[in-house]
Amino acid sequence: MQHDSKFTNQKFKLVGTRVMRPDGVDKVTGRARYGADTFAPGQLVGAILRSPHAHAKIRGIDTRRAEKLAGVKAVITSADLPDLTDGDAELYNVLENCMARGKALYDGHAVAAVAASDAETARKALKLIKVDYKVLPHVTDVDEAMKPAAPIVQPRVRSKYRPGKRTNVAGVTTYGHGDVDAGFAKADVIIEKSYKTEQVHQGYIEPHACLASVGPDGQGELWVTTQGQFAFRNRCAALLGMEMSQLKVTSSEIGGGFGGKTHVWAEPVALALSRKANRPVKLVMSREDVFRASGPASSTSIDVKLGATRGGRIVAAHAELRYGGGAFPGIWGEIGAMAAWACYDIENVRSVGYEVVVNRPKVAAYRAPSAPMAGFAVESTVTLMAEKLGIDPVEFRLKNAAREGTRASYGPTYGPIGIVPTLEAVKKHPHMRARLGKNQGRGMACGFWFNFGGQTCADLAIGEDGTVALSVGTVDVGGARASLSLIAAEELGIPYEQVRCNIADTASLGYNDMTDGSRGTFSSGMATIFAARDAIEQLRQRAAKTWGIAVKNVAWKDGKAIAKGKRKSLTLKELAEASSNTGGPISGHNQVVADGAGVSFASHICDVEVDPETGATKVVRYTVVQDAGKAVHPDYVEGQFQGGAAQGIGWALNEEYVYGEDGRLQNPGFLDYRIPVCSDLPFIDTQILEIPNPNHPYGIRGVGETSIVPPLAAIANAVSDAAGVRMTHVPMSPPRILAAIKSSREEQELTR
Amino acid sequence: MRYEAPTSTREAIALMSGAKGDAYLLAGGTDLLVRMRGEFIDPDLVVDIKRLPGIQEIRKTARGFSIGAGVPCAALGRHKPLLRAWPGVVEAAQLIGSDQIQGRCTIAGNLCNASPAADSVPALVAATAKAVIVGPGGRRRLAVEKIITGPGATSLGKGDIVSAIELPNRPPKSGDAYLRFIPRTEMDIAVCSAGVSLTLGPRNVVKQARVALGAVAPTVVLVPKAARAIVGTRLEDDALQRLAAACEAACSPIDDKRGTVEFRTEVAGVLARRAAVIAYERARKKR
Amino acid sequence: MKGIPVSTTVNGDDVEFVCDGRETLLDVLRNHLGLIGAKEGCGTGDCGACSVMLDGQLVCSCLVLGAEAEGREIETVEGMADGEKLHPLQQRFLEHAALQCGICTPGFLIAAKALLDHNSSPSESEIRYALAGNLCRCTGYDKIVRAVRAAAGDVRRQQKARARRKAAAQN
Structure with a gap:
């Protein structure tokens, strides 16, 4: 059945209301089961031995003493994960990241693993494994890694950066249009500025955890905290040489992911251990493992050049964006280059992204991956330009903002988009008129994210009592089951409480892409609408059959089949009760490639107070304005806005990976990797705008990611206003701010 | 175990x-x-x-x-x-x-x-x-x-x-205070810190004082020179400046994941100054 | 390995278990007693996801040895609701959408209950500092603070009603 995904501007009864989430009671009573919360009969405890070196050749691994320890049931090294990747370079990277093959590429890289009868035995066994390392020179800084004399992290990397030679630059991509040099020639004012951002981690509170079970019959099960059970199944099956259908992956409740649970890390290892021991193996990462050896975001080094006329029109823009992708090639520089100028309508624009390989863990997505760093550099420079031109920063942005019909710097031409409305809302917002106290300052910034749709399918089964079981394949990371139940109830015309949304395992539903790219509610919402319409079609047929009239004469309204022109109706419940006599169970199904995810824009306002004697920054007021397309469940939309802003605030002020001279991570814990605590933050005010996405029946856009993009620059701009110093290095930690205040004071004294 | x-x-x-x-x-x-x-x-x-007699009292x-x-x-x-x-x-x-x-x-x-x-x-x-x-x-x-x-x-x-x-026991007109610097508002380890204890004499002049700094040396440092800077004063600005300078001079910190040598040194002086003011106010308000 | 036998009370029930000397109270609750409400987010006392009450004192169960529980009273999130009736904090967390992924929620509920048990009229700042030992990465804490504030109102109303009943009984 063909379905039309065009926006129809229908009036909603349920969508947009603030109902209670269906998984709520389990989560407030401690019953909800996350990755580490399940147990299997005879399960073993898995543990991983990790490299203490940033870069080292592994000359040998002696596992004999560990194998002999009572209670140890399996010990594995890369030899137990043979290369089955068949020329698939990306899959080989995943395999090598799961277990070092001849060389440890970063501090924390897995080198061996054990499965034992209990945690204490597993701990002892790890200590008995002897690895013979030859330590190699390492490089962890993105700029250092690009230098010709830098140690080479991956000998197989080749790119046009140094044709024919070994390099740490795995890729160079360019986006843009127009003639940038001609544009700069026309500019009255040109600003050039360089920026640096440190590596950050998603910081989900739940460490990676799984329970793996593989038998000698080639069948397996994996219970895992993941953003995508199907993608995990495909990856794990490919790495272990299993048939996809023989591996059933069930996604547990997920304790935060933010992109970090889109990749497999320990899961293939757990499966390999289970296969070798022929017992279920539970493997839970420690927090230290999570920091050292899961997938943080890139560190970056970015140069921006911006040219504008005195009248306030940007005439040329150029950015060079260098992203440290960890020990494996990525696409992070490319995404940064695509996102950099997306907020603006610029005639001559160019951005160049570099993929830099360094001796750090393999980078994974983190909420609007790559966009916050590019946004920090661009939005800081845009405010600098406004200041230099003497134009209000909001007005300056409005003069240059992208609109419907603008050709985006990364290629496409925009449809109806929300950046101008968010800026207009900022202009009118009471926050902009709130009084600032001593040592306080205000900043604002805009942000953009692409959003994604992707492969999706949904099943909707109607019980004989007329209630509905909805099965979707996108993991619910923060309230999606409530939104999808609302959508199903809206379509069918039944109460919200009569729908129960279930996240299907890989054996129960067709393939779904992961919950990433802010696609969960957008794409599963679309599949749910179409599955409900599929079910309604059947309901109409059953009613027509009951009444002996043509299907075209049966309408569906308010949860009832209505015979046109006659006063006859049958409720969904009545039709369901009679279904065994009218053709059997009633269910709807849909599979779709959910194209047309509408791009998303936000504008943030931030007030900070800076202690001039210590460099400490306190966020005193924060406002998020963002376009949601249509807010299906406003509470959880606000929650996404607030959560993204809080992560951005942490990134801007305190969060960073600190590597020592030895290439080891110095702060692999929540003590010294400082994510914001409750007392660090004010209430985060939100304003939801709804500019419908023309490519979704309800007008929905993804809302999850954009809110992390503006905070870095919004805070930098506020710090500049409060303390008179322009911070170009994130995080703007107290030592960096105090040093900047001191050097600006010294400069002023010199020029006086 | x-x-x-x-x-x-x-x-x-x-x-x-x-x-x-x-x-x-x-x-x-x-x-x-x-x-x-x-x-x-x-x-x-x-x-x-914890089960020893009197240990919880x-x-x-x-x-x-x-x-x-x-x-x-x-x-x-x-x-x-x-x-x-x-x-x-x-x-x-x-x-x-x-x-x-x-x-x-x-x-x-x-x-x-x-x-x-x-x-x-x-x-x-x-x-x-x-x-x-x-x-x-x-x-x-x-x-x-x-x-x-x-x-x-x-x-x-x-x-x-x-x-x-x-x-x-405390003599009359005594007060103490402790301040530390941390990047967040809670949960961190001190980047540097200062404890000040003082007793006032007639006309609220500081009669006796002790100043100790944390996280700026291998062990906590007692800074007698900083104490002397405020004894005999009512914490006038120049006395506080001398206190801060004495504290800075007593610092021999390291660069690490929590802070730099420069930051620790400078902020230790700031904290000692601020802590002294708090301790002084506490002492002044006491009988 | 010789296990240590321990007798203790969990949510009012007498409980006995045998643990290894290194095992924490969190390990014991989760792996021996089947109480999975307390979570391990860090294992070092930095995230609060494993918060429980130990003899009426809020603690991180990852920083208590299982053996230390001998003769103590432990309360966990599993004991918070009164039969079918949710505790006001649980109810308000649901109404205010104060959870997204929910992994930190049991710890927040226990910490918030510890606060409201001795201060049913906390200011916003008191709430924020009382919850500073509990990390949440999803919400930015906004809706959590609002939920705790609303639950504080419920607790005050319950206290008043209890006082009225008591006064009426005395008259």
């Missing part, structure tokens, strides 16, 4: 002094269990002192206060006479970690863990606190600054147990 929870001090001393392998005392456990978890230590024996004595080694820091704030006499010591103790940590951590443990950044120690040093030590050699008292000899190192012998921390 063997776990023992003796109910007599003699038994505890015997366990510790007779232990083969690595033996550790367990008070609040907020450092010990973290170090075990991080594989920094692998104890063969852990002796839990705060007692008012003729000399002042005796705080048992098992008293969680949260309890210090609930002890009104202690809070009135030594608000700076109590606020220092209560800055350690979260409410969860407060429910377990102890000032005796904070001292014996011997971290240069321990929050309660600068305030205790400024307050002339003494540790009561029981061990195979009997019972003795030692100034707290004599306990810590370096990062993670103490002067305690095998079998020695710090059973209590003693604080003296």
Whole structure:
């Protein structure tokens, strides 16, 4: 059945209301089961031995003493994960990241693993494994890694950066249009500025955890905290040489992911251990493992050049964006280059992204991956330009903002988009008129994210009592089951409480892409609408059959089949009760490639107070304005806005990976990797705008990611206003701010 | 790993002094269990002192206060006479970690863990606190600054147990204060810190003072020159500047993940200045 | 390995278990007693996801040895509701959408209950500092603070009603 995904501007009864989430009671009573919360009969405890070196050749691994320890049931090294990747370079990277093959590429890289009868035995066994390392020179800084004399992290990397030679630059991509040099020639004012951002981690509170079970019959099960059970199944099956259908992956409740649970890390290892021991193996990462050896975001080094006329029109823009992708090639520089100028309508624009390989863990997505760093550099420079031109920063942005019909710097031409409305809302917002106290300052910034749709399918089964079981394949990371139940109830015309949304395992539903790219509610919402319409079609047929009239004469309204022109109706419940006599169970199904995810824009306002004697920054007021397309469940939309802003605030002020001279991570814990605590933050005010996405029946856009993009620059701009110093290095930690205040004071004294 | 929870001090001393392998005392456990978890230590024996007689009590004595080694820091704030006499010591103790940590951590443990950044120690040093030590050699008292000899190192012998921390009675017109710098508002380890204790004489002139700094040297530093800078003053601006300068001069910190040499040095002076003002106001308001 | 036998009370029930000396109270609750409400987010007392009450004192169960539980009273999130009736904090967390992924929620509920048990009129700042030992990465804490504030109102109303009943009984 063909379905039309065009926006129809229908009036909603349920969508947009603030109902209670269906998984709520389990989560407030401690019953909800996350990755580490399940147990299997005879399960073993898995543990991983990790490299203490940033870069080292592994000359040998002696596992004999560990194998002999009572209670140890399996010990594995890369030899137990043979290369089955068949020329698939990306899959080989995943395999090598799961277990070092001849060389440890970063501090924390897995080198061996054990499965034992209990945690204490597993701990002892790890200590008995002897690895013979030859330590190699390492490089962890993105700029250092690009230098010709830098140690080479991956000998197989080749790119046009140094044709024919070994390099740490795995890729160079360019986006843009127009003639940038001609544009700069026309500019009255040109600003050039360089920026640096440190590596950050998603910081989900739940460490990676799984329970793996593989038998000698080639069948397996994996219970895992993941953003995508199907993608995990495909990856794990490919790495272990299993048939996809023989591996059933069930996604547990997920304790935060933010992109970090889109990749497999320990899961293939757990499966390999289970296969070798022929017992279920539970493997839970420690927090230290999570920091050292899961997938943080890139560190970056970015140069921006911006040219504008005195009248306030940007005439040329150029950015060079260098992203440290960890020990494996990525696409992070490319995404940064695509996102950099997306907020603006610029005639001559160019951005160049570099993929830099360094001796750090393999980078994974983190909420609007790559966009916050590019946004920090661009939005800081845009405010600098406004200041230099003497134009209000909001007005300056409005003069240059992208609109419907603008050709985006990364290629496409925009449809109806929300950046101008968010800026207009900022202009009118009471926050902009709130009084600032001593040592306080205000900043604002805009942000953009692409959003994604992707492969999706949904099943909707109607019980004989007329209630509905909805099965979707996108993991619910923060309230999606409530939104999808609302959508199903809206379509069918039944109460919200009569729908129960279930996240299907890989054996129960067709393939779904992961919950990433802010696609969960957008794409599963679309599949749910179409599955409900599929079910309604059947309901109409059953009613027509009951009444002996043509299907075209049966309408569906308010949860009832209505015979046109006659006063006859049958409720969904009545039709369901009679279904065994009218053709059997009633269910709807849909599979779709959910194209047309509408791009998303936000504008943030931030007030900070800076202690001039210590460099400490306190966020005193924060406002998020963002376009949601249509807010299906406003509470959880606000929650996404607030959560993204809080992560951005942490990134801007305190969060960073600190590597020592030895290439080891110095702060692999929540003590010294400082994510914001409750007392660090004010209430985060939100304003939801709804500019419908023309490519979704309800007008929905993804809302999850954009809110992390503006905070870095919004805070930098506020710090500049409060303390008179322009911070170009994130995080703007107290030592960096105090040093900047001191050097600006010294400069002023010199020029006086 | 063997776990023992003796109910007599003699038994505890015997366990510790007779232990083969690595033996550790367990008070609040907020450092010990973290170090075990991080594989920094692998104890063969852990002796839990929380069931020893009197170890969980705060007692008012003729000399002042005796705080048992098992008293969680949260309890210090609930002890009104202690809070009135030594608000700076109590606020220092209560800055350690979260409410969860407060429910377990102890000032005796904070001292014996011997971290240069321990929050309660600068305030205790400024307050002339003494540790009561029981061990195979009997019972003795030692100034707290004599306990810590370096990062993670103490002067305690095998079998020695710090059973209590003693604080003296307060002369009239006395006040103390403790401030630390952390990047967040809670949960961090001090990047640098300052404890100030002072007593005022006639016309609210500072008669006597002690200034101690944390996280700016291998151990907590007592800075007599900083104290002299404010004795005889009413904390006029120039006196405070001299205090800050003396503190900066006493710093020999390191660059690490928590801060730089320059930052620690400069901010230690700022904190000492601010803490002195608070201590002074507290003393002035007292009878 | 010789286990340590421990008798204790969990949510009012007498409980006995045998644990290894190194095992924490959190390990015991989760792996021996089947109480999975307390979570391990860090294992070092920095995230609060494992918060429980130990003899009426809020603690991180990852920083308590299982053996230390001998003769103590432990309360966990599993004991918070009164039969079918949710605790006001649980109810308000649901109404205010104060959870997204929910992994930190049990710890927040326990910490918030510890606060409201001794202060049923906390200011915003008191709430924020009382919850500073509990990390949440999803919400930015906004809706959590609002939920705790609303639950504080419920607790005050319950206290008043209890006082009225008591006064009426005395008259």
